[in-house]
Amino acid sequence: MKFSRKLVLILLFSVFWITANSQRFKAGFYSGINFSDIHGQEYGGKWSSISGPSAGLSFKYNFLKPFTLVTGVGYSGINYKYTPYSYPYFSYPSLLEPYYNSIIAPKGPYGTVTNLGFTRIPLLLEINVPSNLNFHLGAGVIFSFLNGGNSSHNYMYSYYAGKIKKKDFGYLFSAGWDYPITEKLDAGVDINYYTGRKIFYENSKSRHGYSEITFGLSYKFKEKERSNGNASSGRDSTSAPAFLTYFAGPSYSWIKDTKGNGGYLPLLAFNIGFNLTIPFRGGLSFTTGAKFERTGYGIKDSSNLFYFITGDSKRTYYDDTRVSTDRLVIPFLLDIPFGKSQRIYISTGPLLAFKLNGRNTGTAITEGRWDSNYSVRKITVFDDMENVLNDFDTGWIIGGSALFPLNSGYSIKLSLNYSSGFRDFYEKSSLSDIAYPDGAGLGLRNRTISLSFGIVVPSSKKGEGKK
Amino acid sequence: MKNYLLIISSMLVLLASCDRYFDPGYEYLENDQFHFSQPASTVFFAGEAVSDSILFNARSYINGRIKEFTVEFDVISGGGSVTKASAVTDPSGNVYTGWKLGYTSFQQRLRASVFDQNGYYLSSSYLTAYGFRNNAWDTCSFTPDGSIESMVSDRAAGVTFMISGGKVYKQGVNYFSWEKVMALSSYSAFAIDMDGNNVIFLTTWQGEVLKSTDHGATWNMCTRPYPEDPYYVYTTISNDNSIWAFKWNYPTKISSDGGITWRDAGGPISAGGVGDAYRMADGSIIFHGGNCCSLFRSTDNGASWYHIITPGYSTKVYADGLNTIYVVTQEIGIAFYKSEDFGATFKKIHSVYPNWGTTRKHKMFQLINGSYWILVPGYGIVKSKDLVSFEDYWVNNNLTDLFIDHNGVIIARDWDNKTVYYRKNSATK
Numbered sequence: 090m091k092f093s094r095k096l097v098l099i100l101l102f103s104v105f106w107i108t109a110n111s112q113r114f115k116a117g118f119y120s121g122i123n124f125s126d127i128h129g130q131e132y133g134g135k136w137s138s139i140s141g142p143s144a145g146l147s148f149k150y151n152f153l154k155p156f157t158l159v160t161g162v163g164y165s166g167i168n169y170k171y172t173p174y175s176y177p178y179f180s181y182p183s184l185l186e187p188y189y190n191s192i193i194a195p196k197g198p199y200g201t202v203t204n205l206g207f208t209r210i211p212l213l214l215e216i217n218v219p220s221n222l223n224f225h226l227g228a229g230v231i232f233s234f235l236n237g238g239n240s241s242h243n244y245m246y247s248y249y250a251g252k253i254k255k256k257d258f259g260y261l262f263s264a265g266w267d268y269p270i271t272e273k274l275d276a277g278v279d280i281n282y283y284t285g286r287k288i289f290y291e292n293s294k295s296r297h298g299y300s301e302i303t304f305g306l307s308y309k310f311k312e313k314e315r316s317n318g319n320a321s322s323g324r325d326s327t328s329a330p331a332f333l334t335y336f337a338g339p340s341y342s343w344i345k346d347t348k349g350n351g352g353y354l355p356l357l358a359f360n361i362g363f364n365l366t367i368p369f370r371g372g373l374s375f376t377t378g379a380k381f382e383r384t385g386y387g388i389k390d391s392s393n394l395f396y397f398i399t400g401d402s403k404r405t406y407y408d409d410t411r412v413s414t415d416r417l418v419i420p421f422l423l424d425i426p427f428g429k430s431q432r433i434y435i436s437t438g439p440l441l442a443f444k445l446n447g448r449n450t451g452t453a454i455t456e457g458r459w460d461s462n463y464s465v466r467k468i469t470v471f472d473d474m475e476n477v478l479n480d481f482d483t484g485w486i487i488g489g490s491a492l493f494p495l496n497s498g499y500s501i502k503l504s505l506n507y508s509s510g511f512r513d514f515y516e517k518s519s520l521s522d523i524a525y526p527d528g529a530g531l532g533l534r535n536r537t538i539s540l541s542f543g544i545v546v547p548s549s550k551k552g553e554g555k556k
Numbered sequence: 557m558k559n560y561l562l563i564i565s566s567m568l569v570l571l572a573s574c575d576r577y578f579d580p581g582y583e584y585l586e587n588d589q590f591h592f593s594q595p596a597s598t599v600f601f602a603g604e605a606v607s608d609s610i611l612f613n614a615r616s617y618i619n620g621r622i623k624e625f626t627v628e629f630d631v632i633s634g635g636g637s638v639t640k641a642s643a644v645t646d647p648s649g650n651v652y653t654g655w656k657l658g659y660t661s662f663q664q665r666l667r668a669s670v671f672d673q674n675g676y677y678l679s680s681s682y683l684t685a686y687g688f689r690n691n692a693w694d695t696c697s698f699t700p701d702g703s704i705e706s707m708v709s710d711r712a713a714g715v716t717f718m719i720s721g722g723k724v725y726k727q728g729v730n731y732f733s734w735e736k737v738m739a740l741s742s743y744s745a746f747a748i749d750m751d752g753n754n755v756i757f758l759t760t761w762q763g764e765v766l767k768s769t770d771h772g773a774t775w776n777m778c779t780r781p782y783p784e785d786p787y788y789v790y791t792t793i794s795n796d797n798s799i800w801a802f803k804w805n806y807p808t809k810i811s812s813d814g815g816i817t818w819r820d821a822g823g824p825i826s827a828g829g830v831g832d833a834y835r836m837a838d839g840s841i842i843f844h845g846g847n848c849c850s851l852f853r854s855t856d857n858g859a860s861w862y863h864i865i866t867p868g869y870s871t872k873v874y875a876d877g878l879n880t881i882y883v884v885t886q887e888i889g890i891a892f893y894k895s896e897d898f899g900a901t902f903k904k905i906h907s908v909y910p911n912w913g914t915t916r917k918h919k920m921f922q923l924i925n926g927s928y929w930i931l932v933p934g935y936g937i938v939k940s941k942d943l944v945s946f947e948d949y950w951v952n953n954n955l956t957d958l959f960i961d962h963n964g965v966i967i968a969r970d971w972d973n974k975t976v977y978y979r980k981n982s983a984t985k
C-alpha cells in the first residue's frame with residue numbers, strides 16, 4: 090500500500106514537466122477552516138465533521154522548474170464530535186468486529202466535542218501547472234505537535250488526555266490556485282486533505298484527519314534575471330503543449346455482485362477533478378489527473394445486516410441504506426481521436442483509486458416480537474465503514490469525450506466514462522466470520538459510469554503572462 | 557472572469573454534493589405491550605376452572621396512540637378450554653375470557669394471539685397454570701414444594717409437615733398447598749421426624765430439638781443433645797421411640813424420654829456415623845451407621861455392642877420389629893439381604909442397578925398400609941408387600957428421596973434439589 094502511493098506520486102510528478110515560476114522564493118500567510126475527519130473509526134456511531142481554524146505562515150522555494158518545495162509553520166484546531174447510537178442497549182446487528190475493538194478515542198458521553206490544538210510543520214513538494222490561473226498540486230508530510238485541548242465533558246477529557254499522543258505525523262495532499270494581485274503579491278486558495286499515519290490514542294485504531302480550505306497572500310521575492318529568460322510577470326509560462334481540464338458531473342455507481350445475492354441498487358453521486366492532457370503526434374494524447382468521486386451502492390431489501398444482504402428467509406431488518414466511499418481516482422488514459430476533427434476521442438486505460446473514507450447511511454426498519462411486546466423500530470443508520478473497505482482499488486476505464494471549442498482557446502469537454510474495479514469493495518480481513526461465512530470475500534466490486542462537464546484551459550505560452 | 561466562474565461553480569458543485577447525514581439512533585414506529593393479569597393462583601386440580609374472567613390487556617405505548625386489537629385465545633397444552641375464543645379490546649385495551657384446565661398434562665398454557673385491525677399478527681402472550689392429576693406423576697419445580705428436604709406424616713391426625721428452605725410448612729387443604737408454620741418461623745429447621753406415639757420432633761441448624769405432642773399445634777424446646785456445640789445434629793428415631801443423635805467427633809447419644817435427657821450410646825457406635833437403630837422382638841438393639849459395614853447389636857440395652865459381619869459393603873439396615881434384619885449393600889448395584897438369625901447368615905433377596913450411589917440420611921424403607929415403599933437413590937421407587945418379592949414402582953434415575961403424606965400421596969424428590977414429583981393415586985383420599 091505504501092509502495093503504491095509512492096509510485097503514484099512519482100508518476101504524477103513525472104508527467105508534470107511543464108516549467109514553473111520565475112520567482113524562486115515566496116513567503117506568505119494563510120488562514121482558513123478545517124473539517125475534522127477522524128480515521129480508523131469503526132461502526133456503531135458517528136463522528137461528525139466539526140470545523141476548526143487553520144492558519145500559518147508558508148515559505149515556497151522553486152528549486153527546480155516546475156517543482157517547488159513548501160514548508161512553514163501553522164496551527165490547526167481539530168475538533169471531534171462523537172455521536173453514538175442513542176440507546177445504550179441498542180442491539181447492533183452482527184456486523185464487522187462487534188464491540189471487541191470498539192475503543193475509539195476520544196469519545197465520551199453523547200455528543201462530546203473534543204478540541205485539540207496542533208502546531209504543524211508541513212513539508213510538501215508542489216508541481217505547478219501554468220495556465221491563466223496558476224494551478225499547483227502538492228503532496229508531502231506534516232509533523233504536528235499537540236499544544237493542548239479541552240472537551241465539552243472535561244472530566245472525560247482529563248481521563249483520556251493522557252492517552253492522546255503528543256506528536257503526530259501524516260500525509261498532506263494539496264491543490265490550489267494562485268492569482269497575481271500585483272507584480273509581487275499573489276492571492277491564493279488551497280484545498281488540503283490530511284490523513285494522519287500515527288495512531289493517536291492508545292488501544293485504538295484512531296488516526297487524525299481533516300479536509301481544509303485556506304485563503305492566503307504571498308509575497309514574491311524577485312530574483313535576478315535567470316538564464317532561461319522566463320518571464321518575470323505574475324503569470325507562469327510553459328514550454329509544453331499541454332492543457333488542463335477542470336470537470337465535474339454526476340456519477341452512477343453500482344456493485345457487481347459476483348456471488349449473486351442480488352438486491353443491490355445503484356448510487357447516484359458526483360465526481361469532480363482535473364485532468365492534464367499531453368498531446369502526442371498523430372492526434373494521440375495521454376491524460377492523467379486526479380478525480381474526487383463518490384461511489385457505492387444502495388440496499389432496499391431485507392437483511393440481517395445494514396450493509397450487505399444476508400440471511401435466510403427470516404431476516405431482521407428492512408434496509409434502506411447506502412454504502413458510499415469517497416475516493417481519489419488517478420486515471421492513466423490513452424486518448425485516441427475519432428474522425429478527422431480531433432474533437433471526439435475514445436479513451437481507455439488503467440486507474441488507481443484511493444479510499445478517503447467510507448460510510449453506511451440510511452434507515453433500517455426492524456420488527457420485534459416478544460411474549461409481551463410487539464414493536465417496529467426505525468433505525469437511523471450511520472456506520473463508519475472506513476476500516477472495512479479496501480484501501481485502494483485498481484481498475485480499467487473506457488470512455489469517450491467530445492470537445493466544443495469556445496473563444497480564447499477554451500473548450501467545453503463532455504466526457505462519459507465507464508470504470509470497472511478489479512478488487513473487492515470490502516477488505517475481507519476486517520470482517521467477522523459472521524459477515525464472512527466462507528472467508529472468501531463478499532464478492533462485491535465497484536462499477537461506475539461518470540458523466541463530466543469540463544472546461545479545457547489552454548496552457549500559457551511564453552510571454553503571454555500578465556504584464 | 558472565466559476563472560472566477562470556474563472556481564465558484566466548482567465550489568457550488570461540491571457544496572451541492574454534500575449529503576446530510578442524520579445522527580445514528582432509533583425511534584419506535586410501533587410499541588405495543590400485552591400481558592395477562594395474573595390470577596390469584598396458578599395451581600389447581602386438573603379439570604378445575606382457573607377463572608371465568610381472565611383479564612388480558614393490549615395497548616400501544618406510543619404517546620397518544622389508541623389502538624384496537626383483536627385477541628384470539630386458545631389452549632396450547634393441557635387440553636383445557638376457553639369460554640371466549642376471540643375478542644376485540646375495549647377502549648382500555650382489556651379483553652376477558654374464562655379458562656378451564658384439562659387433563660392431558662400437568663403444565664397447561666393459554667395463549668393470547670394479538671392482531672391489529674388489519675388482521676396482521678403482532679405477537680402472543682402466554683398464561684401458565686398447573687393442574688394436579690390422579691394416577692400421574694406431576695413434575696413440580698416451584699417454591700416451596702420443589703425443595704422439600706424432610707417430611708413427617710401423622711396419619712392418625714391427618715397432618716403432614718415438611719421442611720423447605722429451612723422453614724416448616726404444614727400441608728393445606730390440597731396436597732399441593734403448603735402453609736408456613738408461623739410459630740416456627742424464627743427457627744432454621746434442619747430435619748423433622750415422628751415417633752411411634754405421633755410425637756413430632758424438629759431439629760434446627762443451631763442444634764436445637766423441639767417437639768410437639770399435639771400434632772404440630774404447639775411446640776416445646778427439648779434439651780440439646782450437644783449443648784456445647786451450636787450446630788446441627790443428625791437424629792433418627794428408633795421403633796422403641798428412642799431418639800438417636802449423632803454429631804461428628806462427638807459420641808452418639810440416645811434419649812429414651814422424648815428429648816429430656818441424653819446419654820452416650822457407648823461402644824463403637826459413634827465411629828459408625830449417622831445411622832438407623834431398631835429394637836428387636838427379643839429386646840436387643842441393632843444399629844447400622846452411615847459408614848460401610850457398621851452393623852452392631854447390643855443385647856444389654858446399649859451397654860455393650862458387638863459387630864456383625866455383613867455381605868458386600870452394607871450401608872443401611874431395616875428391621876421389621878420382629879427378629880428379621882434387612883441390610884442394604886453396595887455390590888454391583890444395590891442389593892437387599894435378609895437375616896433371620898441376627899446376622900449369623902444373610903440371604904440376598906433383591907438387587908437393582910442405580911445410575912449413581914449416595915449415602916442417604918433418611919430412611920429407605922417406609923411401611924404404609926401394609927406395603928413397603930423403598931427409595932433407591934439413582935434408581936427409583938421399589939415396592940414390596942412382604943420383602944420377599946419386589947416390583948419396580950417407578951424407575952427414575954434422578955430420584956434421591958421419597959416422602960408420603962398422610963393421605964398416601966407420593967412425593968419423590970429429584971437430585972437437583974428444586975424438583976419434586978407428585979403422584980396421587982385414585983385409591984388415596
